Amino acid sequence: xxxxxxxxxxxxxxxxxxxxxxxxxxxxxxxxxxxxxxxxxxxxxxxxxxxxxxxxxxxxxxxxx
Numbered sequence: 001x002x003x004x005x006x007x008x009x010x011x012x013x014x015x016x017x018x019x020x021x022x023x024x025x026x027x028x029x030x031x032x033x034x035x036x037x038x039x040x041x042x043x044x045x046x047x048x049x050x051x052x053x054x055x056x057x058x059x060x061x062x063x064x065x
Contacts, residue, residue, distance in 0.1 A: 006033075 025035040 021035060022032055025032045028035060030038075
């Protein structure tokens with residue numbers, strides 16, 4: 001999964017979750033990076049639609065479609 005150029009990402013998670021993820025990576029014989037990437041690929045939808053949000057002068061968010 002890491003054959004392409006990757007972007008560095010720093011996250012903060014509970015220590016127990018990090019420990020569990022590291023243990024699972026060992027069980028699956030893969031790097032922690034590969035495990036996290038695999039989990040995100042499986043969790044995220046195939047397509048994400050992002051709507052542009054415009055901030056008006058009075059600071060209220062206005063959706064633009």
